[in-house]
Amino acid sequence: xxxxxxxxxxxxxxTTPRALKTIxxxxxxxxxKIYAINRNDTWLKLDKNLCEEYNLSYFxxxxxxxxKSSWFINSIRYKxxxxxxxxxxxxxRVNAFAIxxxxxxxxxxxxxxxxxxYDAIYGFSFSxxxxxxxxxxxxxxxxNFDVEDYHPGEAIGTDAENEKNRRxxxxxxxxxxxxxxxYASPLIxxxxxxxxxxxxxxNMLLVNNVFSKTEFEFKENNxxxxxxxxxxxxxxxxxxxxxxxxxxxxxxxxxELHLIGNxxxxxxxxxxxxxxxxxxxxxxxxxxxxxxxxxxxxxGLAIEPGKDLNNNIAVSNKIWAYFQAGLYVFATNTPAxxxxxxxxxxxxxxxxxxxxxxxNKIQQTINNIETIRKEKKQRFNEAQNFAWENESKKLLxxxxxx
Numbered sequence: 001x002x003x004x005x006x007x008x009x010x011x012x013x014x015t016t017p018r019a020l021k022t023i024x025x026x027x028x029x030x031x032x033k034i035y036a037i038n039r040n041d042t043w044l045k046l047d048k049n050l051c052e053e054y055n056l057s058y059f060x061x062x063x064x065x066x067x068k069s070s071w072f073i074n075s076i077r078y079k080x081x082x083x084x085x086x087x088x089x090x091x092x093r094v095n096a097f098a099i100x101x102x103x104x105x106x107x108x109x110x111x112x113x114x115x116x117x118y119d120a121i122y123g124f125s126f127s128x129x130x131x132x133x134x135x136x137x138x139x140x141x142x143x144n145f146d147v148e149d150y151h152p153g154e155a156i157g158t159d160a161e162n163e164k165n166r167r168x169x170x171x172x173x174x175x176x177x178x179x180x181x182x183y184a185s186p187l188i189x190x191x192x193x194x195x196x197x198x199x200x201x202x203n204m205l206l207v208n209n210v211f212s213k214t215e216f217e218f219k220e221n222n223x224x225x226x227x228x229x230x231x232x233x234x235x236x237x238x239x240x241x242x243x244x245x246x247x248x249x250x251x252x253x254x255x256e257l258h259l260i261g262n263x264x265x266x267x268x269x270x271x272x273x274x275x276x277x278x279x280x281x282x283x284x285x286x287x288x289x290x291x292x293x294x295x296x297x298x299x300g301l302a303i304e305p306g307k308d309l310n311n312n313i314a315v316s317n318k319i320w321a322y323f324q325a326g327l328y329v330f331a332t333n334t335p336a337x338x339x340x341x342x343x344x345x346x347x348x349x350x351x352x353x354x355x356x357x358x359x360n361k362i363q364q365t366i367n368n369i370e371t372i373r374k375e376k377k378q379r380f381n382e383a384q385n386f387a388w389e390n391e392s393k394k395l396l397x398x399x400x401x402x
Contacts (some may be wrong), residue, residue: 003119005399008110008135009036010102010127013058014046017287017317018148018184018209019124024054025392026399029242033057033118035109037102037127060107075105082159084165092173095131106131114138120179120402126151126167142179142402146207150188152195153309169197182207182397187313187336205394209317210229214386215291216324218380221298221373224367228330229292230301231318235281235402236267240303240332240353245275247358252278254338254366258297260285293327298373299365302331305354315340325346326380326385328372330365343383346375 007023009016013036023032038044038060041220051058081104088094096103105332110131116139123132123145136143136207152167175181177197183189187205221227226258234237241259248257252275260282272279285293294300300322306312312334319340320372323328329348331337341348351361365372 003399003402004031004033004117004166006118006121006141006142007034007036008106008121008128008133009034009040010049010100010106010125011037012043013050013056013345014043016124018146018207019309020390021205021211021392022122022146023056025055025388025395027054028029029396030119030399034059034105035113036104037063038052039063046173046239049136061109061354062229062290063102063105071338074101074108076105079329086162088388089165090169093134093172095169095349098125099163099166099170100127102127103130107134110135112314117141119300120144120399121352123144124148129170129174131137133177137177139367143177144177144180144182147175147181148187148191148209149182149184150191150313153191153313155308162370168195172241174201175319179203179402180205182395185313185315185336186339188310191309191313205398207395208320208386208391210290210320210388211287212323213389215288216275216326216383217292217295217375218326218377218381219295220376226255226257226299227258228296228299228402229258229260229327230303230324231321233261233284234262234264235259235261235272237271238258238305238307240305242271243355244301244303244306244358245272245367247362249275249278249353250359251362251366255362257278257301258282260290260293291321291325294321295326297325298369298376299330300325300327300400302329302337302348304332304334304337305330306334312336317346320386322381324383326376326383328376328379331360347379347382 013020025031035309056073078101081094084094085098106128118141119144121132121136123129127144133143152164158360183192189204200353223283254372257279262284263281302319304311313336315336319329329349331341332353333350338350341350349361349365351358
């Protein structure tokens, strides 16, 4: 009989690519069902397109509430939980509901599905941690969780100390109950295991945020100007561009920088308009189209600002995409990126987070551009070993043992 796996997401399927990749890998071998939270109608439309394309069984609840009465009730429950969490600091449910309204909605959804039987439950994104665990406990089902980010180490806007403590409390209480834990970078794995130190390391698996090798192609670059690229969902302040672009301006006769994403108008008006002579902007592209386009460039910018602990220890999708496209990676010196470059010796260069060192490393890169271009094919071929086709085999091995 085919095993049944329930995926629990605290956001949209289309904005949780790590979950989507895993689901598509497992659905060929297992019966897969998805419960998720819709945070935006535009994303929901993309979710529905994905479900139609891949024939996925997908159910969701609206974060903003499809009915005013339910939205009001859940908002009150969330505010009450925020208040109670400051008094009842050791209650798992109260802490979970105080962190996110998504946890409340998922518990509501799953609470009505206790008769459904699964062989395993897999939670993605932090607000799914408690709902996935609770449903697994109620239905006597193995519970598993993916740690894509180290959430206690993220920048928190309000009530920061209490929020950080709530996240630590939930991770300490619930992650040890997981049958296995996947994580997205070596350092995120280390920090997570330190937090739950009694948990067996053999039950933790590094699953890199890589892509399918079919999304990339190799192209030689012989353009007169060196072509650099940076992409993100949004082109805005606080992403490291304010640090690197003034340094690049010193070499504008030799380079051009391509930014791909949704350009914030205020960022253009306040900063980017001063550099339009060598900076080109492309609107956001679908993932597959973006990854194919990367082959046109020489150098990928991984300019992480190190804004919080999680940013320092995460290995971004961006750096993997550059690597898989064969680009030379120009990275700032966060611990995770330093580790990445040290493990892939010819993949790129590390710069300190100041304009002077960035200028020096750019000059060094320009001086070595012939070699960098010549070694692009070698980098592209090496990256084939890290493609999702290989990474997903590790997941299949674990699921076959459940």
